[in-house]
Amino acid sequence: METGVLRIWWQPLGQLVLATLGGALLTGLLLLLFYIGGGLTVVAPPVVLTGAELQLAAGRGEHTAAGLQIRQPDAQGLSVVQGPVQRMVRAALYPHLSWQVEGLAPGSEMRLAWVTLAEPSTIRERLLPAQGAGSVDLGTDPHWRGRIAMVGLIVHGSLAEPLLVQRLELRPATLGSAGLWRWAVGEWSELEDWSQRSINYIAGAPLDALFYPVLVVALWVSLSVVLYVALAWPAPASRGWKPYAALFLLGWLVLDLRWQWDLSQR
Structure with a gap:
């Protein structure tokens, strides 16, 4: 029982x-x-900034059907483009960045620039290979943290021909x-x-x-x-x-x- x-x-x-x-x-x-x-x-789909979504922050140029075209750098020899990141994605989840640029002059220096939500007044930079297309893993960069509010490119040097920025793309990590x-x-x-x-x-x-x-x-x-x-x-x-x-x-x-x-x- x-x-x-x-x-x-x-x-x-x-x-x-x-x-x-x-x-x-x-x-x-x-x-x-x-x-x-x-x-x-x-x-977590890729975040793509096309030339139409990028803005010219330094230099002279205009938007074209192919992208953002820069005809002349500013007085300091800088050509700068930037754009807001949709959804302000988390850096840890989006460590991969790729770019497509045409017209880089030999000897030019190209840098990635970004701003985080936590530090909106601080611009972080990283040197990129001066090539028309490429990608970089930012996961090990100590400043690639928090939420990314803005990304852009900074090109130092004169332009032998108009510089065409076609796109920037952030992709999630492979887990x-x-x-x-x-x-x-x-x-x-x-x-x-x-x-x-x-x-x-x-x-x-x-x-x-x-x-x-x-x-x-x-x-x-x-x-x-x-x-x-x-x-x-x-x-x-x-x-x-x-x-x-x-x-x-x-x-x-x-x-x-x-x-x-x-x-x-x-």
């Missing part, structure tokens, strides 16, 4: 625990397969399974910047987060519910509403603990 009573209590509890762990495993697996299978380009895991841990443990309402509010994660906590927890709870129904079949309704309420409350508790931890660090 006692054994039967214990079985009545422990069997549903064991199924609930198994469904919770299985839901977490499936959540991680589905997100991993999604991003490795090409989902990263959907969530394998280990990289995605580190990125997920980083997003969940990253503290938000302080603001006037930070004393009692956090957004949870950036809007462009790859592993947005609320969505991840919602997926985890949903999959756990499905697994629990499968484990409790053919009579899942006989268990009542309490197991499903417990799964919902567990998800809410995980989000609340993260919220409390973030607030405690301020």
